[in-house]
Amino acid sequence: MRAPDELRALVEEHIESLALTPELAGLQESMRYALEGGGKRIRPVICLATAEAAGAPATEALPAAVALELVHTFSLVQDDLPAIDDDDERRGRPTAHRAFGDGVALLASDALLTEAFRLALGYEDPDVARELVAATGGMIAGQFLDITDADVELAEIHRLKTGRLFRAAVELGLCVAGLDERERSGWHPFSNELGLLFQAVDDVLDGDGYVLRLGEAGARQVAADAADRARAALEQLEADTSVLREIVDDLAVRTT
Amino acid sequence: MRAPDELRALVEEHIESLALTPELAGLQESMRYALEGGGKRIRPVICLATAEAAGAPATEALPAAVALELVHTFSLVQDDLPAIDDDDERRGRPTAHRAFGDGVALLASDALLTEAFRLALGYEDPDVARELVAATGGMIAGQFLDITDADVELAEIHRLKTGRLFRAAVELGLCVAGLDERERSGWHPFSNELGLLFQAVDDVLDGDGYVLRLGEAGARQVAADAADRARAALEQLEADTSVLREIVDDLAVRTT
Numbered sequence: 001m002r003a004p005d006e007l008r009a010l011v012e013e014h015i016e017s018l019a020l021t022p023e024l025a026g027l028q029e030s031m032r033y034a035l036e037g038g039g040k041r042i043r044p045v046i047c048l049a050t051a052e053a054a055g056a057p058a059t060e061a062l063p064a065a066v067a068l069e070l071v072h073t074f075s076l077v078q079d080d081l082p083a084i085d086d087d088d089e090r091r092g093r094p095t096a097h098r099a100f101g102d103g104v105a106l107l108a109s110d111a112l113l114t115e116a117f118r119l120a121l122g123y124e125d126p127d128v129a130r131e132l133v134a135a136t137g138g139m140i141a142g143q144f145l146d147i148t149d150a151d152v153e154l155a156e157i158h159r160l161k162t163g164r165l166f167r168a169a170v171e172l173g174l175c176v177a178g179l180d181e182r183e184r185s186g187w188h189p190f191s192n193e194l195g196l197l198f199q200a201v202d203d204v205l206d207g208d209g210y211v212l213r214l215g216e217a218g219a220r221q222v223a224a225d226a227a228d229r230a231r232a233a234l235e236q237l238e239a240d241t242s243v244l245r246e247i248v249d250d251l252a253v254r255t256t
Numbered sequence: 257m258r259a260p261d262e263l264r265a266l267v268e269e270h271i272e273s274l275a276l277t278p279e280l281a282g283l284q285e286s287m288r289y290a291l292e293g294g295g296k297r298i299r300p301v302i303c304l305a306t307a308e309a310a311g312a313p314a315t316e317a318l319p320a321a322v323a324l325e326l327v328h329t330f331s332l333v334q335d336d337l338p339a340i341d342d343d344d345e346r347r348g349r350p351t352a353h354r355a356f357g358d359g360v361a362l363l364a365s366d367a368l369l370t371e372a373f374r375l376a377l378g379y380e381d382p383d384v385a386r387e388l389v390a391a392t393g394g395m396i397a398g399q400f401l402d403i404t405d406a407d408v409e410l411a412e413i414h415r416l417k418t419g420r421l422f423r424a425a426v427e428l429g430l431c432v433a434g435l436d437e438r439e440r441s442g443w444h445p446f447s448n449e450l451g452l453l454f455q456a457v458d459d460v461l462d463g464d465g466y467v468l469r470l471g472e473a474g475a476r477q478v479a480a481d482a483a484d485r486a487r488a489a490l491e492q493l494e495a496d497t498s499v500l501r502e503i504v505d506d507l508a509v510r511t512t
Contacts, residue, residue: 024400082338105339110334114392126380137277137374144360
């Protein structure tokens with residue numbers, strides 16, 4: 001079992017050496033710019049740790065894990081566009097559209113999504129790609145609820161916008177390890193908590209979302225409760241989930 | 257063998273009754289708006305006609321054919337956005353972003369793409385989705401060359417931006433009919449001409465592209481030559497390609 005930092009290093013290496021479709025030629029620069037912006041790679045690390053817990057070597061899950069990161073990056077590039085948040089900076093650098101122009105950034109985001117599906121389709125089992133496509137659709141649905149100020153609970157927006165990719169991180173790791181749909185469903189009580197845990201901590205760090213609704217202490221409690229339920233769910237699984245437990249602990253106390 | 261108009265009716269019916277992922281909820285309205293804008297459905301019709309020529313019933317190819325139309329519609333919605341062409345009208349109606357706002361239109365385009373992959377992944381053979389993903393990547397690469405005024409031949413831009421989806425129309429029809437990669441490659445001399453034929457006629461109708469480089473007569477000649485090569489390629493195939501021949505004839509003389 002590899003520790004989270006080892007898994008993160010694997011992800012970084014795989015992203016750095018990732019062979020993008022040659023046809024994308026000049027567009028690759030903006031794709032790599034967005035992809036190499038110093039993210040924490042939390043989703044791919046969860047994917048790899050899950051694969052190992054389910055008995056597959058992390059390396060086997062790398063394409064699926066990186067595909068998840070490509071989908072996540074696609075969503076960040078688009079969120080930053082003038083059509084959505086119109087942000088100039090992300091992680092201390094100009095956003096993709098500030099660096100490359102709106103049109104190129106948009107196409108780079110599309111290409112990131114398409115490459116993600118290509119990676120997922122590299123597996124013999126089409127369930128890897130099916131799960132990634134379903135999660136992406138859910139994420140887009142959550143983003144729609146978010147930008148239209150739809151009259152739905154914050155928890156429902158998070159379940160879709162953030163939660164679906166986190167759930168997919170677990171699901172893809174299990175798919176790669178060869179678990180069928182019934183076996184995978186036993187992991188849902190765990191995977192369903194991850195998005196909420198991540199988002200509530202994010203809101204505490206950014207002072208928005210749950211903090212605006214429940215105050216900082218209330219938001220911290222949401223995160224703590226989600227972490228407790230995630231830990232309890234892990235204990236129900238017949239697998240060595242020690243690394244996943246460590247990841248949950250880290251997510252609950254992260255400061256960046 | 258169904259005639260092109262019968263195939264078009266099948267496509268329209270399937271699009272009208274298409275069950276989008278329920279999670280997309282409020283976003284479905286803008287997706288359907290873009291999808292039901294009165295397109296000619298040329299790509300899906302070619303897909304169905306190819307499937308029939310290769311021995312599969314058209315109905316079996318419908319999800320793949322409609323997936324192609326979803327990818328095409330995704331590209332139209334994005335082309336119209338302020339980030340690319342900033343167009344207010346398409347086919348006599350407000351463009352999606354004029355009707356629903358830039359953010360919702362962008363998400364609708366993403367959801368159209370994601371739904372396209374979902375439909376393609378409904379087939380047991382993952383090559384259907386693989387081919388669609390590869391064609392989409394090629395189309396995006398062509399769009400990048402187009403908007404950045406890259407120093408490449410117009411033919412190369414068209415080969416990617418327009419040609420890849422047309423080629424995929426044939427390829428998906430053959431995949432659905434169960435032809436393997438080697439068998440499918442025999443159809444490339446035909447499928448490679450379709451994008452050029454379509455685009456050169458488009459340029460004649462719009463007075464741009466090839467018309468600006470070669471004059472109207474020159475552009476017409478490009479189209480006529482592509483149509484001739486397409487017909488000759490069909491004759492080399494051991495299949496009843498009469499309906500595809502009719503489609504080529506129609507494409508060569510279309511006025512809208």
